[in-house]
Amino acid sequence: MEIEELKKKAAWLRRASFEALVTAGQGHPGSMMSQIEILTALFYGDIIRYERGQPESRSRDRIIISKGHATMGLYPIFADIGYFDERELEHIGTRDSMLKIFGNINIPGIDATSGSLGHGPGVGIGYAMAAKKDGLDQRVFVMVSEGEMYEGSIWESAMFAAHHNLDNLILILDRNHKIILGDTEDLVALEPIKDKWDAFGFETINVDGHSLSGLMDAFSCIGNTNGKPLMIIADTVKGKGLSIMEHVPAWHYWQGMTDQQLKESRSELL
Amino acid sequence: MESVTQRDVFIEAIKKKARQDKDIIFMSADFGAPALDSFRDDLPSQFIHCGISEQHMIDMAAGMALAGKKVYVYAMAPFITLRCIEQIKCSLALMDLPVTVISVGGGLGYADAGPTHYSTEDIACMRSLVGVEVISPCDELSTNAIAELTLRTPKLRVIRLERHALAPVYEGGFSPSKGFNELSSGERVCILSYGHLLHRVQEAAVICEGKGVGVGVIDVFCVKPLSVELAEVLNTYQYIVTVEEHCSSGGFGSAILELLSDNDILKPVKRMALPERYFFENGGRELLLNDFGLSISNIVDKVMSVK
Numbered sequence: 001m002e003i004e005e006l007k008k009k010a011a012w013l014r015r016a017s018f019e020a021l022v023t024a025g026q027g028h029p030g031s032m033m034s035q036i037e038i039l040t041a042l043f044y045g046d047i048i049r050y051e052r053g054q055p056e057s058r059s060r061d062r063i064i065i066s067k068g069h070a071t072m073g074l075y076p077i078f079a080d081i082g083y084f085d086e087r088e089l090e091h092i093g094t095r096d097s098m099l100k101i102f103g104n105i106n107i108p109g110i111d112a113t114s115g116s117l118g119h120g121p122g123v124g125i126g127y128a129m130a131a132k133k134d135g136l137d138q139r140v141f142v143m144v145s146e147g148e149m150y151e152g153s154i155w156e157s158a159m160f161a162a163h164h165n166l167d168n169l170i171l172i173l174d175r176n177h178k179i180i181l182g183d184t185e186d187l188v189a190l191e192p193i194k195d196k197w198d199a200f201g202f203e204t205i206n207v208d209g210h211s212l213s214g215l216m217d218a219f220s221c222i223g224n225t226n227g228k229p230l231m232i233i234a235d236t237v238k239g240k241g242l243s244i245m246e247h248v249p250a251w252h253y254w255q256g257m258t259d260q261q262l263k264e265s266r267s268e269l270l
Numbered sequence: 271m272e273s274v275t276q277r278d279v280f281i282e283a284i285k286k287k288a289r290q291d292k293d294i295i296f297m298s299a300d301f302g303a304p305a306l307d308s309f310r311d312d313l314p315s316q317f318i319h320c321g322i323s324e325q326h327m328i329d330m331a332a333g334m335a336l337a338g339k340k341v342y343v344y345a346m347a348p349f350i351t352l353r354c355i356e357q358i359k360c361s362l363a364l365m366d367l368p369v370t371v372i373s374v375g376g377g378l379g380y381a382d383a384g385p386t387h388y389s390t391e392d393i394a395c396m397r398s399l400v401g402v403e404v405i406s407p408c409d410e411l412s413t414n415a416i417a418e419l420t421l422r423t424p425k426l427r428v429i430r431l432e433r434h435a436l437a438p439v440y441e442g443g444f445s446p447s448k449g450f451n452e453l454s455s456g457e458r459v460c461i462l463s464y465g466h467l468l469h470r471v472q473e474a475a476v477i478c479e480g481k482g483v484g485v486g487v488i489d490v491f492c493v494k495p496l497s498v499e500l501a502e503v504l505n506t507y508q509y510i511v512t513v514e515e516h517c518s519s520g521g522f523g524s525a526i527l528e529l530l531s532d533n534d535i536l537k538p539v540k541r542m543a544l545p546e547r548y549f550f551e552n553g554g555r556e557l558l559l560n561d562f563g564l565s566i567s568n569i570v571d572k573v574m575s576v577k
Contacts, residue, residue, distance in 0.1 A: 105336075105365055112336065116360045122326045123361060126333015133292075133315065134337075153357070156326035 016076035024093030053082030066120020067145035071103030118151025162201025209234025273435030283417035347389035368424035377515030394520030449492030456486035
C-alpha cells in the first residue's frame with residue numbers, strides 16, 4: 001500500500017478506534033490513539049505477515065500488545081482482515097461480547113493475554129525462540145509503552161534477547177511521553193532511552209511515530225540488524241488526533257463525552 | 271543403594287523423554303543439579319539458561335508454551351514462586367498454559383541460609399492461583415511418578431521438591447492418580463502431611479502405636495487440588511492433625527480446613543506449622559524444626575492430646 005493509501009487507512013483506524021471506545025464506554029484512548037500509525041504500517045504496509053481470515057495459522061507473524069490497555073485498537077484491524085465478523089465491533093465491551101477492554105487469547109488473532117505491564121517482551125521472546133528452534137521464518141512484534149520501561153522484567157528480557165541474537169524479535173516503543181500521573185521526564189526520567197536499548201544490545205531506531213513513511217523506513221530494517229533484536233522507538237502524542245485529549249494525562253482513561261464533544265471529535269477525525 | 275535427590279530423579283525422567291521429544295524445553299535460572307549437567311551436555315538445544323531472571327523465565331516459558339513447547343522451569347523455591355508470582359498468574363495461569371514449575375528447597379530446606387532462602391509461604395501463594403496444581407512428593411519413587419505425570423498430562427503445576435535426598439516411603443509402587451495415599455490407617459486420629467515432614471510423621475506414628483494409639487498417616491502429596499475422596503477418608507476419623515513445613519497462614523492445614531468445610535464435615539483439626547515469624551537462627555534444618563514446634567515428640571504430643 002502506498003503512503004497516501006496508508007494515511008487513509010490510518011484515518012480509518014483512528015475513527016474505528018474512537019468508535020470502539022464510544023461503544024464500550026470505557027477503555028484507554030490516549031494509548032490507542034498514539035499507536036494508530038504504528039499499527040497501520042504493520043498491518044497495511046506489508047510488514048506483519050498474516051493470512052486473511054486465518055488467525056489460527058501457525059506460521060503467521062505474532063503481535064503482542066504488551067501495553068494491554070491498548071489492545072482494543074487491534075479489533076478493527078482483525079475484523080478488517082477477516083479474523084472475525086466486523087459486526088462484533090458493534091458491541092465491544094458489552095456483557096456478551098467476546099471483545100474485551102483488554103485482549104486475551106480467546107479472541108481470534110490475540111497472541112498473548114496482556115494487561116499487566118512488562119510481560120509482553122518475555123512472552124514474545126518465548127515465541128521467537130520457539131520459532132528459531134522450529135526453523136520457522138516467523139517474526140514476533142511486541143508493542144510496549146514507556147510505562148513498561150519502569151518494570152524490571154523488561155530489562156531481564158532485553159538482556160536475554162540480545163544474548164541470543166533474536167533478530168526475529170521486533171519491539172516497538174510507543175513513546176507518547178505520558179504515564180497516568182504526568183510526563184515521564186518529570187516523574188522518573190527515562191531518557192536517554194535509546195542509549196539504554198543500545199547498551200542492552202538492540203539495534204535501536206528513533207522514528208516519528210506518526211510518520212507512515214518514517215515508520216516504513218524503520219521497519220525496512222527488520223532482518224538487517226546483524227543478528228540483533230530490533231527496538232523501534234516511535235515518538236508519538238498521547239491521544240493523537242483529538243484536541244480534547246492530546247497531551248492530557250486524564251485521557252489515559254475514557255472520560256465520557258457530551259453529545260457536543262462527540263460531534264466535534266468525530267468531525268476532527270474525518 | 272545411594273539415595274538420589276528429588277531434583278536429579280525428576281530431571282532424569284524429563285531427560286529420558288526429551289531425547290525423543292524435541293518440544294520438551296528445560297529452563298533454569300542459574301540453578302543446577304548433576305542430572306541437569308548431563309541434560310545440558312546431551313540435549314543442549316533443549317536447555318535454556320535464563321540468567322538469574324525468574325520473572326523473565328516465566329514470561330518466556332509462556333511464549334514457548336503458546337508456540338507448542340512443553341516447558342519446564344527450574345529454580346530455588348523462594349525465587350521461582352514468590353519472586354515471580356505475578357508472572358505465574360498473568361503469563362501462565364491466566365492463559366492456562368501447560369508449564370511445569372520445579373521449585374526446589376521447600377520450607378527450611380536451605381538452612382542455615384536464612385529467610386530469604388526459605389520457602390515458608392509458597393504453598394499459600396501458589397495454591398491461591400487459579401487452576402494451578404501444587405504437588406510435593408516425599409521420596410524418589412513418587413518423585414519419578416510425578417515427573418512422568420507431567421510428561422503424560424502436561425498442565426500448569428508447581429512441583430515442590432526437597433533439596434536433599436529422602437528415605438524411601440513407597441517401596442512397592444506409587445500412583446499419583448488420587449492425589450493422596452493412606453500409608454497407614456488408624457482408629458480415631460489421622461495425621462496428614464507431605465514432603466520432608468511426612469518422614470517425621472511416620473516416626474511419630476510408630477511411637478504413638480507403641481503408646482497404644484493407632485493413628486492414620488496420609489501422604490497428601492497433591493496439596494492442590496484436594497479431592498472429595500480425601501474428604502471421605504477424613505470423615506472416617508474423629509481427629510485430624512496436619513503437619514507442614516510452612517507458615518500456618520493459608521498453607522496446607524488451611525487447605526484441609528477448607529476441604530472439610532466445603533464438604534460439610536465438622537471435625538476437630540489441629541494444625542502444626544511453623545510459627546508466624548522469619549527464621550534467622552543457626553543450627554541446621556532438623557534442629558530448627560525441633561526448636562519451632564515440629565519435632566517428632568511435638569507431633570506425638572499433639573496426637574496424644576487429642577486422642
